[in-house]
Amino acid sequence: IKEEKQRLRKEKKQQKKNKEKKDEKASHESEKKKNKEEKPVSAAAPASQPPTQPSTQKAVPAPAPVPVPVSETPALADKPAKTKADLKAERRARQEAERASKQAATSKPKAPPNELQPVVKRLPEHVQVDNPGVLKKLAKKLERQQIPLRLDYGYKVSLFSHLHQYSRKAPLTQQLSIPSTVIHPAIVRLGLQYSQGIVAGSNARSVALLHAFKQVIRDYTTPPNEELSRDLVNKLKPYISFLSQCRPLSASMGNAIKYIKKEISNIPSQCKEEEAKRKLLSCIDCYIDEKIILAAKAIAKSSIEKISNGDVILVYGCSSLVNHILCEAFEKNIKFRVIVVDSRPRLEGREALRRLVQRGISCTYVLISAVSYILPEVSKVFLGAHALLANGYVMSRVGTSQIALVAKAFNVPVLVCCETYKFCERVQTDSFVSNELDDPDDLIVTRKGKTQLEHWQDVPSLGLLNLVYDVTPPDFVDLVITDLGMIPCTSVPVVLRVKNVDQ
Amino acid sequence: MPGPDKETDLTERIEAFLSDLKRGGSGTGPLRGSAETARETTALLRRITAQARWSSAGDLMEIIRKEGRRITAAQPSETTVGNMIRRVLKIVREEYARSRGSSEETDQQESLHKLLTSGGLSEENFRQHFATLKANVIEAINELLTELEGTTDNIAMQALEHIHSNEVIMTIGRSRTVEAFLKDAARKRKFHVIVAECAPFCQGHEMATSLSKAGIETTVIADAAIFAVMSRVNKVIIGTQTVLANGGLRAVNGTHTLALAAKHHSTPLIVCAPMFKLSPQVGRLSSLNSQFTICISGEILSKVNVHCPVFDYVPPELITLFISNIGGHAPSYIYRLMSELYHPEDHEL
Numbered sequence: 001i002k003e004e005k006q007r008l009r010k011e012k013k014q015q016k017k018n019k020e021k022k023d024e025k026a027s028h029e030s031e032k033k034k035n036k037e038e039k040p041v042s043a044a045a046p047a048s049q050p051p052t053q054p055s056t057q058k059a060v061p062a063p064a065p066v067p068v069p070v071s072e073t074p075a076l077a078d079k080p081a082k083t084k085a086d087l088k089a090e091r092r093a094r095q096e097a098e099r100a101s102k103q104a105a106t107s108k109p110k111a112p113p114n115e116l117q118p119v120v121k122r123l124p125e126h127v128q129v130d131n132p133g134v135l136k137k138l139a140k141k142l143e144r145q146q147i148p149l150r151l152d153y154g155y156k157v158s159l160f161s162h163l164h165q166y167s168r169k170a171p172l173t174q175q176l177s178i179p180s181t182v183i184h185p186a187i188v189r190l191g192l193q194y195s196q197g198i199v200a201g202s203n204a205r206s207v208a209l210l211h212a213f214k215q216v217i218r219d220y221t222t223p224p225n226e227e228l229s230r231d232l233v234n235k236l237k238p239y240i241s242f243l244s245q246c247r248p249l250s251a252s253m254g255n256a257i258k259y260i261k262k263e264i265s266n267i268p269s270q271c272k273e274e275e276a277k278r279k280l281l282s283c284i285d286c287y288i289d290e291k292i293i294l295a296a297k298a299i300a301k302s303s304i305e306k307i308s309n310g311d312v313i314l315v316y317g318c319s320s321l322v323n324h325i326l327c328e329a330f331e332k333n334i335k336f337r338v339i340v341v342d343s344r345p346r347l348e349g350r351e352a353l354r355r356l357v358q359r360g361i362s363c364t365y366v367l368i369s370a371v372s373y374i375l376p377e378v379s380k381v382f383l384g385a386h387a388l389l390a391n392g393y394v395m396s397r398v399g400t401s402q403i404a405l406v407a408k409a410f411n412v413p414v415l416v417c418c419e420t421y422k423f424c425e426r427v428q429t430d431s432f433v434s435n436e437l438d439d440p441d442d443l444i445v446t447r448k449g450k451t452q453l454e455h456w457q458d459v460p461s462l463g464l465l466n467l468v469y470d471v472t473p474p475d476f477v478d479l480v481i482t483d484l485g486m487i488p489c490t491s492v493p494v495v496l497r498v499k500n501v502d503q
Numbered sequence: 504m505p506g507p508d509k510e511t512d513l514t515e516r517i518e519a520f521l522s523d524l525k526r527g528g529s530g531t532g533p534l535r536g537s538a539e540t541a542r543e544t545t546a547l548l549r550r551i552t553a554q555a556r557w558s559s560a561g562d563l564m565e566i567i568r569k570e571g572r573r574i575t576a577a578q579p580s581e582t583t584v585g586n587m588i589r590r591v592l593k594i595v596r597e598e599y600a601r602s603r604g605s606s607e608e609t610d611q612q613e614s615l616h617k618l619l620t621s622g623g624l625s626e627e628n629f630r631q632h633f634a635t636l637k638a639n640v641i642e643a644i645n646e647l648l649t650e651l652e653g654t655t656d657n658i659a660m661q662a663l664e665h666i667h668s669n670e671v672i673m674t675i676g677r678s679r680t681v682e683a684f685l686k687d688a689a690r691k692r693k694f695h696v697i698v699a700e701c702a703p704f705c706q707g708h709e710m711a712t713s714l715s716k717a718g719i720e721t722t723v724i725a726d727a728a729i730f731a732v733m734s735r736v737n738k739v740i741i742g743t744q745t746v747l748a749n750g751g752l753r754a755v756n757g758t759h760t761l762a763l764a765a766k767h768h769s770t771p772l773i774v775c776a777p778m779f780k781l782s783p784q785v786g787r788l789s790s791l792n793s794q795f796t797i798c799i800s801g802e803i804l805s806k807v808n809v810h811c812p813v814f815d816y817v818p819p820e821l822i823t824l825f826i827s828n829i830g831g832h833a834p835s836y837i838y839r840l841m842s843e844l845y846h847p848e849d850h851e852l
Contacts, residue, residue, distance in 0.1 A: 157722045158695075159732075159735060343702075343725060343726060343727035344700070344702045344703075344705075344725050344726065344727070345725060353803060353807060354803055357803045357806050357807060358803075362806075363806075363807050363808070364807065364808040364809070364810060365807050365808070365809045365810075366809070366810045366811070367702050367703060367726070367811070368702075368726050368727050368757075368760075369701060369702060369726045369756045369757030369760065369815075370756060370757075370810055370811065370812050371760060372759035372760055372763075372815060373756070373810065373812045373815065374810060397727075398725070398727045398728050398731055399725075399726075399727025399728070401730045401731060402727060402729055402730040402731075402760055402764065405730055405760075405763055405764060405767060406759075406760055406763055409763050430734050431731040431732070431734075432734075432735070443700065443723055443725060445705055445708070447703075447704060447705050447708075452705075452708035452709050452711075452712050453708050453711070453712065453723065456712075456723075459712070459715045459716065460715075461715045461718060461719060461720045461721060462711060462712065462715035462721050462722075462723070463720075463721065463722040463723070464722070464723050465697075465722050465723065465724045465728065465732075466725065467724070467725075467728045467731055467732075470728065470730065470731035471731075
C-alpha cells in the first residue's frame with residue numbers, strides 16, 4: 001500500500017504541473033462523456049470542485065491496484081494501462097490544438113481571472129445511472145474504498161432511468177461487516193439515519209454531518225510520514241462515498257463538505273496535531289453557528305416585518321426555518337393563523353403541525369389537493385428551500401412548485417426563506433435531470449380494506465414514482481429572504497459571486 | 504287495476520332509491536358510477552310515469568317535480584339525478600307539444616319577437632288530456648335509456664381521434680369514462696399514462712391497476728408531483744362529476760391544480776363527459792367536506808381544523824375540449840347544448 005501511495009503521489013505532482021490543461025480537458029470530457037463508453041472520467045462525489053481534482057484524477061491512471069478478480073494476466077493488465085496513456089496523450093494533444101485554434105479565432109475581452117472563473121463541473125455520478133461505463137467506474141471506486149455498492153430496486157419509470165432508486169428495506173449497512181474497519185462508526189450511524197429517513201431536512205442533515213465529522217476528527221490520528229492536511233482529506237473520501245450511497249448528498253451538505261476540505265487542506269504543515277484538530281473543530285462549530293443558527297435568527301428578523309396582524313399564512317411540509325420564523329413571530333405577539341399543507345407519501349406536515357400547535361398557534365390542516373379550495377383565504381405563502389440554483393430556480397420538496405403555481409393564480413405573494421449556504425452553482429430547468437427517487441413502495445396504501453398496489457411488481461406495465469424534489473421557476477416566487485437580506489430570485493448568482501470573492 | 508298496491512310498490516321503490524343515494528353519499532352504501540345512477544333514476548321515472556295516477560301532462564310534471572325535489576334533497580352532490588329529472592320533464596313537454604300538433608321548433612325557440620308579443624311561453628298550462636301521451640312518454644324515456652347505455656362506448660369510439668402514438672397522457676383519480684377511452688385507444692396505439700393518485704381516497708391506484716392490466720404503460724405519482732412531471736406530458740384527459748352551464752367543471756379534488764399546471768405548460772386539457780352530466784347550475788357550488796381523518800395523533804387533532812373537500816371547481820378558461828357522446832365541443836358551446844337538453848323553466852325544480 002505504501003508503494004501505491006508513493007506512486008500516486010508522484011503522479012499527483014506530475015499532474016499539478018499540467019493542472020490547467022487537465023481542467024480544460026475535464027470540461028471537454030464532461031461534454032463528450034455521454035458518447036464515450038470506454039474511458040469515462042472517474043466519478044467524483046457531487047461536491048468535488050477544482051481543489052479536489054488532482055486527488056480524484058489520480059485514480060484514473062491506476063487501474064492495476066484495484067483488487068479485481070485476478071483472471072487477467074499481468075501482461076493484459078499492462079496493456080490497458082498503456083493504451084490508456086496513449087489515448088490520453090492523443091486527447092491532450094487534440095485539445096491543446098483546439099484550444100489554440102479557439103483562442104486565435106475569438107478574441108474575447110480578458111476578464112479579471114477571479115471573476116469569470118470557469119467552474120469546471122463534472123457530471124455527478126448519481127445522475128448517470130443509465131451509463132454503464134460510469135456505473136463500472138463507481139463500482140471499482142467503491143470496491144477500492146471497501147464500501148458495498150447499493151443496488152437499485154424495482155421497476156424504474158423510463159423518464160427517470162438515469163437516477164438511482166433504492167429501497168428503504170435494504171439499507172447499505174446490512175452489507176457492511178461488523179466492525180467496519182474502513183468507516184468510522186459515527187458515519188455508519190449517520191448513513192443509516194439518512195437512508196431510513198430518521199434524519200431528514202436540509203439543515204438537519206448538514207448539522208448531523210458536521211457533528212459526525214467532528215467526531216471523526218477527534219478520533220483521528222495522523223499516521224507516521226503523513227501530513228494531516230492531505231491524509232485527513234483522503235480519509236474523508238470513503239466516508240463521503242458511503243454517505244452518498246446511503247442517500248444522495250444534498251446541496252447544503254455539498255457546500256459544508258467543500259468548506260471542511262478547504263479548511264483541512266489549509267492547515268499549515270508545521271502545525272501540531274492537537275492544535276490542528278482543535279482548530280478544525282472550532283472551524284466547524286463556527287460554520288454551524290454562522291451559517292445555520294445565526295442565519296436563522298437574521299432571516300426570522302427580516303421575515304417578521306412581513307407578517308402582520310390578521311394574516312393567514314400557508315406553509316408546506318416541515319421546514320425547520322419556516323417553523324422557526326412562525327414561532328418567533330408568535331413570540332412577538334403578532335396575531336396570525338397558519339394553514340399547513342401536507343402531501344403523501346411523506347406526510348411531513350404532521351410534524352410541522354405538532355410543533356406549531358405545541359406553541360399555541362392556531363392551525364388548519366389540508367392535503368395538497370385541497371390547496372385551490374383553501375387558497376382564497378390565504379394572505380401569504382411561506383416556503384422553505386432545499387437549495388437555490390444559480391439560474392434563480394428554487395429546488396425544494398416535491399409539491400412546492402405546485403403551491404407556488406396555484407398561489408400565483410390567486411395572486412397570493414410567495415416568499416421563500418433560505419440561508420445562503422444552500423445556494424449552489426448548478427443550473428436546472430426541470431425536475432427530471434437531477435432529482436432523487438425515493439422508495440416506490442411508500443406509495444402503497446390501504447383504503448377501505450383494499451391495497452390496490454400491493455403487487456405492483458408483478459404487473460409489468462405498472463410503475464410507481466416517488467419523487468423527492470422539484471424546481472420552482474423564479475416567476476412564481478416573489479421574494480427570497482436570506483441572511484444577507486431580502487432579494488429577488490434572480491439575484492442568486494450575484495450572491496454566489498460575492499461569496500466566492502470573499503473566500 | 505290494483506291501484507293502492509301499485510302505489511305502495513312505487514313508493515317503496517322510491518324510498519329504496521332514496522336510501523341508496525343517501526348511503527352512497529356517506530360512503531357506507533354501494534359506490535356506484537354516475538352512469539348507473541342516471542340509469543336507475545331514469546328507470547324509476549319511467550316507473551312513476553307508468554304507475555302513478557295522472558290525467559294530464561301538467562299532473563305528470565307536478566308528480567315528477569315533487570319526487571325529483573325529494574330525491575335531489577337526499578343527495579345534493581349527486582347532480583345526475585337532477586339532470587335526468589329535467590330531461591324527462593323536457594321529454595314530457597315535447598310529447599305534449601307533439602300531441603297537440605304544434606311544431607316543436609316554434610314552441611322552443613324564444614325569439615325576441617315572441618317574447619315581446621306573446622308575453623312569454625308560460626301561458627301553456629298542459630291541461631289537455633291525450634290518450635296516447637303516456638305511451639309516447641314511456642317510449643321516449645326508453646330511447647333515453649338506450650342513449651344512456653351507449654354513452655361510454657360512444658365516447659370511447661372517439662379515442663383514436665385524439666390520441667397519437669408515443670404520447671404521455673396524464674389523468675387524475677378514477678373515471679370509468681376515461682378508463683374506457685384509454686383502453687379503446689390502447690388497442691391500436693402505444694402510449695404512456697401517468698395517473699395522479701388523488702389523496703386521500705387514492706382512487707388513482709385502482710385506475711392504474713386497471714389500465715396496466717390492459718397492457719398500458721402506467722405510472723402512479725403522488726399529487727404533489729403533478730407540476731413536476733407536467734413538462735413531459737402531452738395531453739391531460741380527465742373525467743368529471745358535473746359539467747356546469749358556463750362550461751366549468753365540478754370535478755374531484757385536485758383537478759384545479761392539474762388544470763392550472765396544464766395551462767402553464769400549454770398542455771391541452773380534455774374532459775370526457777357524457778351528456779347526462781351536464782347540469783344547469785352555474786359557478787361555484789357549496790363545497791362538501793368528507794369525513795376522512797388523515798392520521799393525525801389525537802391530542803393535536805382537537806386543536807386543529809381539518810379540511811377535506813371532495814370537489815373542485817375548474818373555470819372554463821382552463822379547459823380545451825369536451826368529449827361527449829355526441830362529439831367534441833369547446834367549453835364556450837356548452838350553454839347551447841344546455842338549451843337543447845333542458846327547458847329553461849325546469850332549471851329550478
